[in-house]
Amino acid sequence: MKSLPIGTFINVAAVLAGSTIGILLQQIFTESIEEIVFQAIGLGTILIGLKMALKLPDGYMLVIIFSLILGGIFGELIHLDDWIHGLSEGLRNSLDIQESKFSEGLITAFLLFCIGSMTIVGAIEEGLNQNRELLIVKSTLDGFSSIALTASFGIGVVFSVIPMLIFQGGLTVGSKRLSYIFDKTTIDVLSSIGGILIIGIAINILELGSINLENLLPSLLLSVFLVKANQKWSTRKIPST
Numbered sequence: 001m002k003s004l005p006i007g008t009f010i011n012v013a014a015v016l017a018g019s020t021i022g023i024l025l026q027q028i029f030t031e032s033i034e035e036i037v038f039q040a041i042g043l044g045t046i047l048i049g050l051k052m053a054l055k056l057p058d059g060y061m062l063v064i065i066f067s068l069i070l071g072g073i074f075g076e077l078i079h080l081d082d083w084i085h086g087l088s089e090g091l092r093n094s095l096d097i098q099e100s101k102f103s104e105g106l107i108t109a110f111l112l113f114c115i116g117s118m119t120i121v122g123a124i125e126e127g128l129n130q131n132r133e134l135l136i137v138k139s140t141l142d143g144f145s146s147i148a149l150t151a152s153f154g155i156g157v158v159f160s161v162i163p164m165l166i167f168q169g170g171l172t173v174g175s176k177r178l179s180y181i182f183d184k185t186t187i188d189v190l191s192s193i194g195g196i197l198i199i200g201i202a203i204n205i206l207e208l209g210s211i212n213l214e215n216l217l218p219s220l221l222l223s224v225f226l227v228k229a230n231q232k233w234s235t236r237k238i239p240s241t
């Protein structure tokens with residue numbers, strides 16, 4: 001019998017609770033307060049991204065660079081950004097939501113909430129050992145983060161729980177099959193790339209540039225294959241005794 005992703009359900013509930021508070025705060029924020037909160041989120045996001053990016057394992061710099069380059073090229077070729085924004089805008093229109101930052105809020109929240117070692121390790125740990133401690137800690141952090149995110153980006157943050165439920169819950173349900181794929185090195189590389197993407201979020205939030213994060217998302221998946229290829233190649237290079 002497959003494990004139910006109870007930890008993810010708790011995480012979803014925490015984000016929904018935090019988002020509700022954020023929506024209420026959004027109604028009373030003046031434009032100047034909203035601007036300073038936006039800037040604070042941008043600066044805080046840089047710190048989160050740097051902390052994750054520095055998990056880069058020794059000898060895997062080229063893996064990360066090639067994952068970003070090849071993943072970005074693939075994303076551009078299939079126009080992944082158009083797909084994602086099309087789905088997001090379709091959801092926004094079907095619910096008659098007028099907020100202009102809906103898509104940005106959804107995508108930003110999903111990346112912040114789900115791309116990191118805490119998500120992967122916590123979800124797999126729950127699936128294998130029924131240990132939800134890490135996901136409960138993550139839920140607390142996400143709940144507080146969602147207050148500030150929703151106050152700045154609006155209701156799009158609320159709908160980030162949909163991809164969270166699919167991705168994080170899917171890791172728990174498929175943990176027995178996925179545990180051998182996500183070894184420590186692979187998780188660290190994923191976290192490092194995730195950190196780089198999150199720094200990209202901060203650059204966009206602070207309007208320091210415009211980075212197409214959606215088309216860089218395939219780099220996360222590609223990095224798993226490149227890590228495994230690198231590990232296999234390294235094993236072959238070791239002479240037998």
